[in-house]
Amino acid sequence: MYNTPDAKDKILCSLLYTGIFIPFATLAPIVWIVVANIKKIYLKEFVKYHCFQAVLFNMIIFFLPGLFDLLVSFIGNILEVFIVFAQSLNLPEEIQGFIISSESLLNLLNQFKALILQIYSIFIKVLTFYAIVWTARGKFTYIPPISQAVNQLLR
Numbered sequence: 001m002y003n004t005p006d007a008k009d010k011i012l013c014s015l016l017y018t019g020i021f022i023p024f025a026t027l028a029p030i031v032w033i034v035v036a037n038i039k040k041i042y043l044k045e046f047v048k049y050h051c052f053q054a055v056l057f058n059m060i061i062f063f064l065p066g067l068f069d070l071l072v073s074f075i076g077n078i079l080e081v082f083i084v085f086a087q088s089l090n091l092p093e094e095i096q097g098f099i100i101s102s103e104s105l106l107n108l109l110n111q112f113k114a115l116i117l118q119i120y121s122i123f124i125k126v127l128t129f130y131a132i133v134w135t136a137r138g139k140f141t142y143i144p145p146i147s148q149a150v151n152q153l154l155r
Contacts, residue, residue: 005046005138013047014135016054019061020128026058045154050135052150057131057143061124065117076109 005013012032019026029051036043043051080102087099127143134141141147 003044003046005044009044009047010136010138013050013054014132016050017057017128017131017135019054019058020124026062029054029058046138046140048154049140049150052153053131053141053143053146056146056149057127060146061128065120068116068120069113072109072113076106079105079109 015025016029016032019028032047033043033051033055035041083099083102083105087096091099131141131143
C-alpha cells in the first residue's frame with residue numbers, strides 16, 4: 001500500500017523524537033517538512049503525523065521547565081512579600097514563631113523545584129523512549145494533548 005510506512009520511514013520518524021538526547025535533532029522535523037514542501041515531495045500520513053508531533057513534543061519538553069521555574073519564582077516572590085509583611089507586624093512572639101523565615105521558604109521552594117524537575121526529566125525520557133519504540137514499529141504514538149493537537153492540524 002502506498003501510504004504504509006516502510007523501514008526507512010519508520011527509522012527516520014523514530015529519530016525525530018531524539019531531540020532530548022541529540023543536539024539539533026529538534027530541528028530535523030521542521031527541516032524535513034520544509035524540504036518536502038519546497039521539492040513538492042508527498043509525505044505519507046505516518047511521516048506528517050510524526051513530524052508535527054515531534055515538533056510539538058520537542059517544543060513542549062524544552063519550554064515547560066522554564067515555565068515551571070517562572071511559576072515557582074512568582075509564587076516564591078508572593079510568599080516572600082507576605083512573610084516580610086507578617087514579620088513587619090508587631091505580632092506576639094507566640095505567633096511570630098509560626099512564621100517561616102524567607103530564607104527557609106526559598107530553600108524549600110528550590111528543593112521542591114529540583115524534585116519536580118528530576119521527576120519531569122525521568123518522565124520525558126520514558127515518554128521519548130515510548131515514542132521512539134512505537135514509531136520504529138510503524139505505529140502512531142499517542143501523547144494525549146500533543147496528539148490531539150496534531151490530529152487537529154492534519155485534518
